[in-house]
Amino acid sequence: MKQIAFTMKxxxxxxxxxxxxxxEIWPTLQAxxxxxxxxxxxxxxxxxxxxxxxxxxxxxxGSSQDLGSHEVVKxxxxxxxDIMETNTDNSPVTKPLNKVFSLK
Numbered sequence: 853m854k855q856i857a858f859t860m861k862x863x864x865x866x867x868x869x870x871x872x873x874x875x876e877i878w879p880t881l882q883a884x885x886x887x888x889x890x891x892x893x894x895x896x897x898x899x900x901x902x903x904x905x906x907x908x909x910x911x912x913x914g915s916s917q918d919l920g921s922h923e924v925v926k927x928x929x930x931x932x933x934d935i936m937e938t939n940t941d942n943s944p945v946t947k948p949l950n951k952v953f954s955l956k
Contacts, residue, residue: 853891853909857949858917860904866935867897870904873932880924885916904936906946917946 862870874895885893889912896905908916919925920943929942937945 856908858906858946860944860946861937862902862904863935869935881928
């Protein structure tokens with residue numbers, strides 16, 4: 853199982869809206885994530901810095917960050933672009949994190 857972690861930035865004042873949109877995540881997007889081998893996907897918010905921390909486990913080699921060519925992902929990015937820091941293609945600005953410790 854491959855583990856992937858990265859950060860994103862939420863714009864100030866949008867924590868409730870971000871959570872609401874994810875509570876109503878589109879079934880087609882959920883299906884794509886699962887079909888891509890993502891078995892667990894968690895996002896946490898540091899409210900002091902508006903930093904989102906995402907953690908995924910995948911049975912494949914890729915992650916959600918590799919799905920940008922899919923139409924449903926492009927639509928999701930556009931839907932989320934007004935409340936997050938984004939690139940010019942509406943993809944969230946992400947910073948990959950390296951694992952430095954695991955307790956097993």
